[in-house]
Amino acid sequence: MLGGDAAGGGDPVSGRPPAMRGVRRDASGEASLEAVLAEVAKGNEAAFRAVYDQAAPAVLGIARRVLRDPAQSEEVMQEVLLEVWRTASRFDPAAGSATAWIMTLAHRRSVDRVRSEQRAAERELRAASAPVAYDEVTDAVEATLEQERVRRCLDGLTDLQRESVTLAYYGGYTYAEVARLLGAPVGTIKTRMRDGLIRLRDCLGVD
Amino acid sequence: MRVRLTWPAFLRRGARRRAGSDLHALVGAYVLDALPEAERASFERHLLGCEQCRDDTGALSEATAKLGATAVVPPRPDLREQVIRSAGMTRQLPPAVPAQQDPRHASRTAGRLAAAHRRLWLAVAAAAVAVALAVTSIALGLHLSSMQNRLSAAEQRDSAIAAVLTAKDATTLTAHVQTGGTATVVMSHRAHALVFIARGLSDLPPSKAYELWLMGPAGRTPAGMLPPPGHHGMTGPMVVGQLAPGDQLALIVVPAGGSRNPTSAPIVLVALGY
Numbered sequence: 309m310l311g312g313d314a315a316g317g318g319d320p321v322s323g324r325p326p327a328m329r330g331v332r333r334d335a336s337g338e339a340s341l342e343a344v345l346a347e348v349a350k351g352n353e354a355a356f357r358a359v360y361d362q363a364a365p366a367v368l369g370i371a372r373r374v375l376r377d378p379a380q381s382e383e384v385m386q387e388v389l390l391e392v393w394r395t396a397s398r399f400d401p402a403a404g405s406a407t408a409w410i411m412t413l414a415h416r417r418s419v420d421r422v423r424s425e426q427r428a429a430e431r432e433l434r435a436a437s438a439p440v441a442y443d444e445v446t447d448a449v450e451a452t453l454e455q456e457r458v459r460r461c462l463d464g465l466t467d468l469q470r471e472s473v474t475l476a477y478y479g480g481y482t483y484a485e486v487a488r489l490l491g492a493p494v495g496t497i498k499t500r501m502r503d504g505l506i507r508l509r510d511c512l513g514v515d
Numbered sequence: 516m517r518v519r520l521t522w523p524a525f526l527r528r529g530a531r532r533r534a535g536s537d538l539h540a541l542v543g544a545y546v547l548d549a550l551p552e553a554e555r556a557s558f559e560r561h562l563l564g565c566e567q568c569r570d571d572t573g574a575l576s577e578a579t580a581k582l583g584a585t586a587v588v589p590p591r592p593d594l595r596e597q598v599i600r601s602a603g604m605t606r607q608l609p610p611a612v613p614a615q616q617d618p619r620h621a622s623r624t625a626g627r628l629a630a631a632h633r634r635l636w637l638a639v640a641a642a643a644v645a646v647a648l649a650v651t652s653i654a655l656g657l658h659l660s661s662m663q664n665r666l667s668a669a670e671q672r673d674s675a676i677a678a679v680l681t682a683k684d685a686t687t688l689t690a691h692v693q694t695g696g697t698a699t700v701v702m703s704h705r706a707h708a709l710v711f712i713a714r715g716l717s718d719l720p721p722s723k724a725y726e727l728w729l730m731g732p733a734g735r736t737p738a739g740m741l742p743p744p745g746h747h748g749m750t751g752p753m754v755v756g757q758l759a760p761g762d763q764l765a766l767i768v769v770p771a772g773g774s775r776n777p778t779s780a781p782i783v784l785v786a787l788g789y
Contacts, residue, residue, distance in 0.1 A: 340732075340760065349607065349610065351607060353599065353602070353603065356599065356602055357595075357599060360595060360598060360599070361595075364590050364594075364595070364598075365587040365588060365589050365590065366583060366584065366586075366587055368587075368588040368589075368590050369583065369585075369586030369587045369588045370583040370586060372586065372588050373583075373586045381588075382590065382591070382594060385590060385594070386594065386597065386598050386601070389598045389602075390598065390601055390602060390605055393602040393605060393607065394605055394606075394607055394608055395607075395608050396607065397607060397608055397609060397610040397611075398608060398610065398611055403573060404573050404576055404577060405577060405580070407580050408576045408577045408579075408580040411579075411580035411583045412576055412579075412580065414583065415548055415579075415583060416548050419548040423552075453686050453688050453700070453702055453785065453786065453787055453788040454581075454584055454786075454788025455584065455585050455788070456686055456688055456788075457581075457684070457686040457704075457788065458581050458582065458584060458585050459585070460686060473543075473547065473582070474582075476544065476547035476548070476549035477547050477548075477579065477582050477583075478582070480548070481549065482544075482549050482550065482551050483544040483549040483550065484551070486549065495540075497544075498540050498541060498543065498544050499540055499543075500543075501543030501544050501547055501549060502540055502541075502542055502543030502544070502575075503543070504543065505543045505546060505547070505575045505578055505579060506543075506575070508578045508579075508581075508582075509574055509575060509577070509578035510683060511683065511684060512578055512581050512684055512704075513682070513683060513684025513703065513704050513705040514574065514577040514578045514581065
């Protein structure tokens with residue numbers, strides 16, 4: 309069989325089915341998340357609670373991945389959710405999914421925090437001691453098809469594409485820093501980032 | 516030119532030309548938030564006047580967001596009320612008025628492109644069925660000949676199966692069935708469908724049968740009774756279409772005639788990541 313992990317892990321039939329907790333879990337559940345965001349834009353607090361429940365774990369997840377520091381990650385998570393509340397009216401469903409909008413906010417905020425608070429020297433030290441971020445993709449809490457898909461699609465990239473994409477995304481490095489870490493010319497890294505994401509997009513079947 | 520001279524050497528090497536194709540090459544780094552601040556700002560200015568770049572950026576952002584999908588960390592429970600309280604004390608931005616909304620044009624284009632893309636994909640999938648069936652059925656441990664026989668027997672259903680198996684985004688996951696055997700699910704988000712195959716399921720008394728159910732936020736829907744096992748103890752393939760957001764696939768033991776509302780617990784539950 310092709311599949312690696314058992315779908316339900318050790319206990320596929322625990323009384324509580326694995327709920328759709330993260331934004332990212334339900335790629336197409338965005339329709340509803342978008343509808344909820346429209347309510348948030350009107351100042352609906354109950355709708356905001358629903359958005360929080362759906363988005364906060366994924367937002368905190370990416371913040372932790374990039375920042376590592378639990379306290380800073382919690383701050384970023386709160387900032388991002390407040391930003392969602394504040395700017396919900398500016399979300400344009402025609403321009404992209406609600407999940408992508410929120411995850412973009414979350415990632416950018418995390419990266420901005422890294423860049424403003426840490427000096428380059430510290431970052432390089434961290435890079436030297438940190439394992440390649442890509443490996444962490446495998447510590448999924450629950451094996452879901454979504455995670456399996458992402459993992460499989462990352463495996464489909466060339467090494468340089470994958471390392472460029474994951475060091476930038478999970479590591480929060482600039483392309484110039486990635487180039488330095490990988491010992492490749494910056495022009496090559498920029499191209500690999502783009503080509504890698506294109507391949508990832510095609511593999512994930514994102515329209 | 517003057518700007519270029521002020522850049523550090525390692526940037527200068529990659530920045531031969533600042534306009535056109537060089538900026539297009541930055542779309543990956545931009546989406547990954549891997550541009551230094553100054554370049555991010557100039558890329559965003561460029562986006563305003565480059566429809567193609569906006570389309571590219573949008574599509575790649577969706578893919579990038581999925582990378583974030585691999586890490587979920589439940590926040591401390593007390594943070595929830597804290598955030599809700601802060602929201603209550605934060606004024607929201609008014610919606611952008613139409614004059615400010617130039618992305619609108621881009622959105623329509625993106626929609627058209629996506630539709631065209633979907634049509635193209637369907638055509639490709641249909642054409643690729645024969646070849647890819649061979650490849651994927653080997654991967655699934657099926658006998659090609661038996662697959663082809665089935666194709667002639669129930670062409671419509673099997674072309675649906677083939678569409679899933681040949682989908683570029685098809686993902687395979689194997690799970691242990693609690694009562695014995697394994698279940699394999701091949702799913703394509705694009706096709707909104709999955710193919711289910713089980714192997715080595717335990718024999719049931721004549722009064723019982725296996726049934727697939729979709730369990731979603733909107734409720735539960737039956738997705739087909741499993742046929743009796745065929746060669747090598749294999750059951751299926753079954754195709755389940757029209758997947759909805761939040762659906763999970765469950766295999767349940769039900770009375771032989773099927774069940775309107777199964778009461779026994781699923782013996783396999785697969786989160787579809789939908």
